[in-house]
């Protein structure tokens with residue numbers, strides 16, 4: 001698992017490190033890493049380092065200082081570097097002196113705006129040192145204008161400017177980086193909301209903060225983590241011991257939701273799948289291995305239920321949800337099950353106390369359940385998880401999964417193609433299968449979201465896809481995470 005630390009935590013670690021290591025040393029290490037990565041990118045994009053042109057966008061603080069020292073490194077490698085100072089009176093003083101001494105060219109904004117425009121638009125590579133951990137709100141107009149002119153690769157120092165480092169929110173113009181070089185560990189802004197996209201490829205550099213950072217605020221599951229968690233049958237297992245999942249979904253109007261959710265459960269694990277509901281014929285036709293029945297009351301024993309996709313919010317749906325919640329096994333509640341729970345507090349009483357419940361809302365469902373998501377998606381999901389004593393998987397470009405005990409994991413989206421009708425039904429089936437296999441609910445939700453994302457990516461391959469194609473790619477995605485786990489073992 002990869003850790004993610006909030007700005008407050010990074011600052012606290014930084015203070016402890018400063019007691020034994022001078023601030024300037026840390027800055028040099030950070031800047032060196034930015035310089036090295038930039039030189040690599042220059043080689044990749046232009047075939048050389050020496051003789052190339054780089055522009056630095058330098059703001060008022062230490063982020064700009066990092067950029068200037070990276071500029072010094074590049075000057076020593078024979079690069080022609082121009083620094084556009086966006087807050088000339090507040091530029092990092094030592095960085096500026098060193099940059100001048102190394103032969104760097106300086107242009108001041110707004111006085112030399114024209115020269116800055118030329119430098120940025122003709123650069124082979126641009127380094128964004130406008131603002132880092134102290135950044136708040138979008139880029140201000142002079143910086144936004146310059147960023148618009150960038151044509152070459154863009155390297156963000158620490159955080160792409162204009163992205164909120166703690167929430168990933170982007171409220172206006174922001175840097176869209178190809179690469180972000182960050183220090184010590186990832187920040188929430190690299191993995192959440194629009195910040196995940198603006199960050200490009202995130203490169204984490206150890207500058208000596210590591211030991212002081214402590215437990216991360218959020219975690220990211222990588223493919224190897226998912227592969228290690230994914231249930232694999234042992235020699236003693238049969239169809240029952242691997243966990244039986246029940247799906248209570250779909251209606252006469254929406255049989256497709258039942259077919260997709262059930263199919264996902266079939267493909268996720270080799271445990272048995274039962275279906276209960278009005279789409280039994282459609283499910284049986286598509287998935288003959290499923291034991292399908294028309295009524296929840298006839299369904300046999302299962303180790304976890306998936307309830308909600310295409311269920312409807314009428315009396316019949318309500319009855320099904322109440323029955324499932326009373327069973328005393330883990331439940332993944334999606335779509336209409338969430339709407340029902342949001343609309344009727346009495347339904348919560350049907351839940352066997354402390355049986356795990358995973359809720360998988362998108363923003364509108366979340367709003368009905370727990371109020372507006374707002375900019376801080378982690379805080380929103382964490383609050384809802386604590387209040388409802390549920391695992392809350394908040395869908396979005398980056399999926400956030402909060403456990404009632406405060407743990408949060410994030411899945412960075414690979415692309416937007418999987419955001420298609422029926423895709424949520426597939427996700428709920430995957431979660432149900434992992435719950436039935438006994439995977440801890442918080443990890444089950446995170447792992448399912450990761451494999452779902454990967455399946456979408458594999459299926460889309462750069463073109464739009466439907467949920468059926470995503471579903472069909474689930475075995476490939478499982479193979480990929482299993483292979484990643486085997487490779488890292």
Ligand SMILES: NC(=O)C1=CN([C@@H]2O[C@H](COP(=O)(O)OP(=O)(O)OC[C@H]3O[C@@H](n4cnc5c(N)ncnc54)[C@H](OP(=O)(O)O)[C@@H]3O)[C@@H](O)[C@H]2O)[C@@H](O)CC1
Nearest residue numbers: 014026027060061062063131132133134135136137138158
């Ligand atoms: N962590 C570590 O260990 C290490 C960290 N290091 C580096 O230090 C960086 C943090 O530096 P920092 O604290 O000096 O602040 P920084 O982010 O440069 O902002 C400066 C000023 O910009 C302003 N400003 C705010 N928003 C703005 C906006 N949207 N658009 C324009 N301007 C905006 C705001 O001032 P204002 O104008 O609002 O008065 C703010 O005070 C960190 O990201 C990393 O690169 C490394 O050197 C070594 C080790």
Ligand SMILES: [K+]
Nearest residue numbers: 128131157159
């Ligand atoms: K930056």
